[in-house]
Amino acid sequence: MRGYFLFAAKRFLQLAVVVFAGTSAAFLVAHFSPISPVETIIGRVSGQSSFSPTAVESLRATLTELFGYDQPLWQQYLNFWGRFIQGDLGPSLIAFPTPAMELVMRALPWTVGLLTVAIVISWILGNLLGGLAGYFQDNRILKSIGVVAIGIQPIPYYIIAFLLVILFGYVWPVMPISGGFAMSVRPAWSVDFVLSVLWHSLLPAFSLVVAGIGTWFFGMRALVSNIVTEDYVTYADLAGVDRRTVVGGYVMRNALVPQLTALAMALGGIFSGTIITEQVFNYPGLGSLLIRAVNGGDSGLVLAVSCVAVIAVASAIFIIDLLHPLLDPRVRVG
């Protein structure tokens, strides 16, 4: 058990460093943006009606103080962390004065839900099929699945999502291709709403599964086809152990450990893919929010989304790493 705590502590330290480095980098990059939120707001306000120059000047002074731009950089950085810990990243511009964090928190459940479902399905399905394909190497069906997977695997998220929109929205319009739920449904915990959400998430989730499944399939097939040649598998076969036990308990279980590590390592990439998929399907998650923020020149919101993305992905990796001992007893003993 001591080994496990050490392992968890090390991983936690890593999580802290990742979050710190990621958010600091995001802060610095956003800080050097040539688009000043102060000027953007002034432009928006003074564009609608005419103001006296002194009024504009005092507005500018107020806004500069509001955003804290009158202070030196290190002071701003410290303030940023002080407020960040309290979950406050200033007001957004595209929906002024709604706090940026509130917009992010509204979008986060959509992304997390979509991502979790897509990852779970593609990881389980890909590993199962890949494992079987590695064990039964002469099976025709599994071989042809492999060929299809080779064809689909390299296609980037965007193209797959785009092709699905064309297929199911244009050529054969049967699926909703935009939004998180139907316009006619009120967001509440009702059966109608849940069904509508599920129905709308089908295509985005499907495109993520299609884009992601190949990685797990090939990884698992390669791992299993190596494990099959190990002595203990031959021995188990010769000793007459039930085939299902050999495949499930001996072969697949050993191969799952590196696949879990691979999942943790791939998570950042899958998250990037989700952002793109959301944009294509106009899904109300973090990705669509991020792109709206960029197009609206909203640096506070861009910063908020980036920071939350870094934290979310790093925490998810942390949790997956903690699951490790369940599969690999060696980690448990240390």
Added chain:
Amino acid sequence: MLTTFRDLFRYNIEFRIGIVLVAIVTVFAGLSWFSPYPPEMIYVVVPDQPPSAEYWFGTNSRGQDLFWNLTFAFRNTLGFGLLVALLSRIISITVGMTAGYLGGWTDRALMFVNDIFVALPIFPILILFYFVLRNDLDMVTLAIIMACLGWPFDARLIRSVALGLRHREFTRQAIFAGMNPARIMFQEHLPFVMPIVFSTAMANMIWSIGFEVTLGVLGFTNLNIPTIGTTLYWANNHSALVVGTWWWIIIPVVLIVIAFLGLFLLAVSMNEHIDPRSRLRRMGTGV
């Protein structure tokens, strides 16, 4: 090196298909040097013409001959992918081999940094960079940024190979013969790492081009440079599918899928070649 390619070509159907597909795309990109129109000119031909004998891939709503415009797009996109692959190879080889060979604290420190980079969600960061740089974000700048983000996976792979080489007999001999670590790494160990460098380079190109296409499609790059991403951006911008200029979308998508498939098959076949067990299985059955 040459025999490796000959073996791959003879025994590996994936490699053969991959080579052909990549060759098609490369030749297509090479045609850009013979283009009758400069890429940034618009309204030089009749807009919205379907594919015909005169305009092989049709013309788009901006009055560009899609065939010639796409040759430029492919040149830029492939060149970008190559540049990212090259730069990130330099970082990943250096980090991977140093960590694997020196081991100990150097290894732990480098892999700690490595894990931080792995955990970063890259896309929001790229968008942040676009947000700051706007139209200054040209292909070279983007390639440098991508290279700085795209090395950690491959560095880890290279490290695992270098780790195994450290305890081999010839390494010990080189140390006793007084070779310094840098020379051992680059003269003795690099040849063993090279196959993995090649196969990961292909995977890296797929990865970076995928991001380029995505950024371009969203309009988050310099839109005056023709790339696959910006081609699709302009097509979406002119509602190509709604207007009925389907060739403006379908042809670039088909071509880019060909490019991805080719690169992927090359990566897969090289990966398989590295693993002697699967290579022997293949040669044994004579496929």
